[in-house]
Amino acid sequence: MTNRLRVASTGTATPPSSVPTSTAPADGPATGKPAPRAAPGRRGLHPARRPVLLGASLCVLALLCALSIAIGSRSIPLDQVLRVLIHRDDGDVEAIVWGLRVPRTLLGLLAGAALGLAGTIMQTLTRNPLADPGLLGVSAGATLAVVLSVSAFGLTSLYGYIWFAFAGAMAASVLVYLLGATGRSGATPVKLALAGVGVTALLGSLTSAIALTDPGALDRYRYWSAGSIAGRDGSLVAQAAPFILAGVVLALTLAPGLNSLALGDDVAAALGRRVGLIRLQGAVAVTVLTGGAVAVAGPLVFIGLVVPHATRMIAGTDHRWLLPTSMVLASCLILAADVTGRVVARPQEINVGIIVAFLGAPFFVMLVRRRRLAEL
Amino acid sequence: MAAPSTSTPASAATSTPTSATATAVTTTYGPLSLSRADGRTAVRLARPAASGVLRPRLVAVCAVMAAATFAVFCLGIALGDYPIGIAEVVPALWGSGDPGSLFIVRELRLPRALVGLLAGVAFGISGAVFQTMTRNPLASPDMIGITAGAQTAVVAGIVLGFGAGLGSQVLGLFGGLATALVIYLLAWKGGTSGYRIILVGIGVSWLCSSATDYLLARARLAEAGQALGWLVGNLNGRSFDQARPLALAMAALVPVALALGRVTRTLQLGDEIASGLGVPVQRTRLALMITAVGLVAFATAAAGPIVFVALAAPQIAQRLANLAWPPPLASGLTGALTVLSADLIGRQLLPETELPVGVVTGVLGAPFLLWLLGRANRTDSGG
Numbered sequence: 001m002t003n004r005l006r007v008a009s010t011g012t013a014t015p016p017s018s019v020p021t022s023t024a025p026a027d028g029p030a031t032g033k034p035a036p037r038a039a040p041g042r043r044g045l046h047p048a049r050r051p052v053l054l055g056a057s058l059c060v061l062a063l064l065c066a067l068s069i070a071i072g073s074r075s076i077p078l079d080q081v082l083r084v085l086i087h088r089d090d091g092d093v094e095a096i097v098w099g100l101r102v103p104r105t106l107l108g109l110l111a112g113a114a115l116g117l118a119g120t121i122m123q124t125l126t127r128n129p130l131a132d133p134g135l136l137g138v139s140a141g142a143t144l145a146v147v148l149s150v151s152a153f154g155l156t157s158l159y160g161y162i163w164f165a166f167a168g169a170m171a172a173s174v175l176v177y178l179l180g181a182t183g184r185s186g187a188t189p190v191k192l193a194l195a196g197v198g199v200t201a202l203l204g205s206l207t208s209a210i211a212l213t214d215p216g217a218l219d220r221y222r223y224w225s226a227g228s229i230a231g232r233d234g235s236l237v238a239q240a241a242p243f244i245l246a247g248v249v250l251a252l253t254l255a256p257g258l259n260s261l262a263l264g265d266d267v268a269a270a271l272g273r274r275v276g277l278i279r280l281q282g283a284v285a286v287t288v289l290t291g292g293a294v295a296v297a298g299p300l301v302f303i304g305l306v307v308p309h310a311t312r313m314i315a316g317t318d319h320r321w322l323l324p325t326s327m328v329l330a331s332c333l334i335l336a337a338d339v340t341g342r343v344v345a346r347p348q349e350i351n352v353g354i355i356v357a358f359l360g361a362p363f364f365v366m367l368v369r370r371r372r373l374a375e376l
Numbered sequence: 377m378a379a380p381s382t383s384t385p386a387s388a389a390t391s392t393p394t395s396a397t398a399t400a401v402t403t404t405y406g407p408l409s410l411s412r413a414d415g416r417t418a419v420r421l422a423r424p425a426a427s428g429v430l431r432p433r434l435v436a437v438c439a440v441m442a443a444a445t446f447a448v449f450c451l452g453i454a455l456g457d458y459p460i461g462i463a464e465v466v467p468a469l470w471g472s473g474d475p476g477s478l479f480i481v482r483e484l485r486l487p488r489a490l491v492g493l494l495a496g497v498a499f500g501i502s503g504a505v506f507q508t509m510t511r512n513p514l515a516s517p518d519m520i521g522i523t524a525g526a527q528t529a530v531v532a533g534i535v536l537g538f539g540a541g542l543g544s545q546v547l548g549l550f551g552g553l554a555t556a557l558v559i560y561l562l563a564w565k566g567g568t569s570g571y572r573i574i575l576v577g578i579g580v581s582w583l584c585s586s587a588t589d590y591l592l593a594r595a596r597l598a599e600a601g602q603a604l605g606w607l608v609g610n611l612n613g614r615s616f617d618q619a620r621p622l623a624l625a626m627a628a629l630v631p632v633a634l635a636l637g638r639v640t641r642t643l644q645l646g647d648e649i650a651s652g653l654g655v656p657v658q659r660t661r662l663a664l665m666i667t668a669v670g671l672v673a674f675a676t677a678a679a680g681p682i683v684f685v686a687l688a689a690p691q692i693a694q695r696l697a698n699l700a701w702p703p704p705l706a707s708g709l710t711g712a713l714t715v716l717s718a719d720l721i722g723r724q725l726l727p728e729t730e731l732p733v734g735v736v737t738g739v740l741g742a743p744f745l746l747w748l749l750g751r752a753n754r755t756d757s758g759g
Binding site (some may be wrong): 128129130131179180182190191193194195197198199201202204205206208209211212213215218219302305306309350351353354356357358360361362364365368369 | 512513514515519562563565571572574575576578579580582583585586587589590593597600601604605608683684687688691726731732734735736737738739741742743745746749750
């Protein structure tokens with residue numbers, strides 16, 4: 001009886017229907033059009049337009065960088081900003097531009113690139129639309145480590161946090177991967193996702209328990225957890241940059257492998273891909289990218305959840321274009337939100353994590369309604 | 377996955393109809409008939425016409441879960457500052473015993489235990505419905521924004537001070553229901569699909585949780601502490617005012633959820649196949665949404681958004697019962713057991729802080745789910 005049930009539920013060559021990996025089209029009866037599965041470039045832009053999209057988003061990104069350096073709580077004339085950028089003379093303006101605005105812009109670029117890439121990889125690896133960069137437990141581990149560092153070791157400076165956050169992120173993701181990858185079939189999407197959710201919930205509960213019993217930790221935690229790229233020092237950027245850049249390289253080289261993996265494990269293996277190796281490289285890339293981003297900017301994981309979906313709807317499912325485009329678009333979103341947050345509530349500022357939701361969520365919902373959905 | 381040893385019985389299972397006619401043994405007891413074929417027992421009832429497969433393991437899981445839930449329920453009432461013998465608890469529930477302990481049991485401790493029990497069942501069942509409907513083990517009301525909407529409404533009430541007369545219960549209820557309505561309307565485009573509901577839910581959830589973060593960051597520290605206490609789910613100081621509406625809502629919604637269970641599983645096959653099999657896909661999905669959202673909104677209003685129960689309980693029940701889908705009733709009982717034991721452990725472990733139940737559910741439920749996952753890995757029956 002039991003044996004029969006198990007066979008019926010999992011023994012067939014295709015995955016059981018309860019898992020999200022089944023390849024039934026998403027939108028069929030709703031739109032009346034059958035949605036063929038994931039031939040790269042079937043949806044969204046014409047293939048020839050994809051470089052145009054990437055180029056256009058790079059231009060927008062450059063414009064946003066310029067705006068981010070030019071605009072702030074204190075209005076400084078544009079010619080002064082330009083002069084200070086070229087000749088670094090002493091004074092207030094130099095301190096504001098080089099000490100505050102440039103690091104902040106770089107941080108936005110790095111965090112956005114990291115989260116956009118990590119989210120795309122995570123969704124393809126687990127083949128689950130609900131997967132975010134934090135699903136491997138990375139951001140929950142980092143958060144717990146930060147709260148612990150405040151509560152148990154009494155740290156107050158961000159220089160202390162970043163290494164704690166990074167160590168927490170690494171430990172959590174190794175735990176998730178080990179839990180998800182044991183057994184003969186290796187790290188299947190469902191096992192990885194469930195192991196990640198379990199570990200994330202466990203660490204999140206511990207974080208809440210500490211924050212609730214220690215008012216000092218709660219006070220720091222609530223600001224950090226909203227996510228921000230403001231007030232970070234240039235040296236912090238320098239510390240996080242090598243990790244994120246290494247992660248970017250790891251991620252971008254993964255594109256052909258992810259394209260095969262999106263067709264299913266069996267097909268990918270038949271195409272000569274080493275599925276386990278691709279997954280491992282993906283997991284390492286996600287950990288390094290998310291760990292770096294969360295350590296410096298706080299848990300902004302929603303960006304990594306939504307931007308890949310939006311990019312997939314616009315640019316199609318080919319990872320060779322999807323990965324760089326979502327990387328650039330995520331940076332754009334963070335910088336646009338950051339600039340907006342400085343302007344709307346002058347002289348105060350609103351956290352980038354909050355603005356980004358109010359800018360991004362309506363746009364995202366509109367995209368979901370407009371486009372035919374490319375199911376993962 | 378597709379090892380040769382498993383593919384052989386699988387093909388035997390598909391050829392059941394032919395072998396079943398040869399080997400089926402049917403026994404009839406009045407209107408009830410049982411037929412055993414190929415290791416399964418089918419039950420048929422002549423009037424009202426109904427049939428189904430008897431799953432002894434599922435029945436056993438339900439029975440064990442129900443017994444364990446009742447035991448923890450009574451234990452939770454018995455333990456406290458004024459301990460009452462567990463032998464006195466059960467009679468006191470029915471109103472016999474000395475007036476002192478009767479008052480403590482029925483007026484002070486019963487509401488809290490009832491809210492825990494009912495909220496646990498509601499979370500478990502709604503999680504099972506959502507996961508089956510969207511075919512996604514990560515989908516739960518927590519993930520697609522309904523809980524986030526309720527949280528935003530309540531935190532706004534605490535921090536901005538509006539609707540103080542309404543209380544967090546009413547605010548949470550309306551927040552959750554309004555969010556669900558917004559998600560459904562935004563996902564509607566000549567019909568909905570499970571996938572689009574998930575994606576719109578993500579967007580709405582993002583907006584709501586950011587609004588909550590904003591409110592928390594601008595709140596005073598005491599208000600933030602109070603709000604965070606509610607945000608993780610809390611059973612402290614519950615009275616019948618919270619238990620009564622929840623009980624009424626569940627009396628209406630749980631039977632619907634259980635009755636829709638079979639259609640839900642057909643929907644799991646995909647929209648085309650389901651409509652080919654004669655299921656009215658859009659109407660069924662709407663009915664399922666209303667039921668599951670109603671359950672989770674009332675439960676969140678009464679107990680706060682107890683995290684992780686709606687996600688983990690169905691997955692735990694599915695693995696215990698060894699099925700390919702989360703069974704609703706067993707999921708509900710698992711949810712109730714999780715919430716009640718988490719409440720008990722939180723109270724006993726750190727009595728001076730009264731750790732909110734939502735904190736303990738994660739610590740309690742996650743390792744158990746991970747253990748089940750690890751066991752499934754070893755026997756290689758998949759995730």
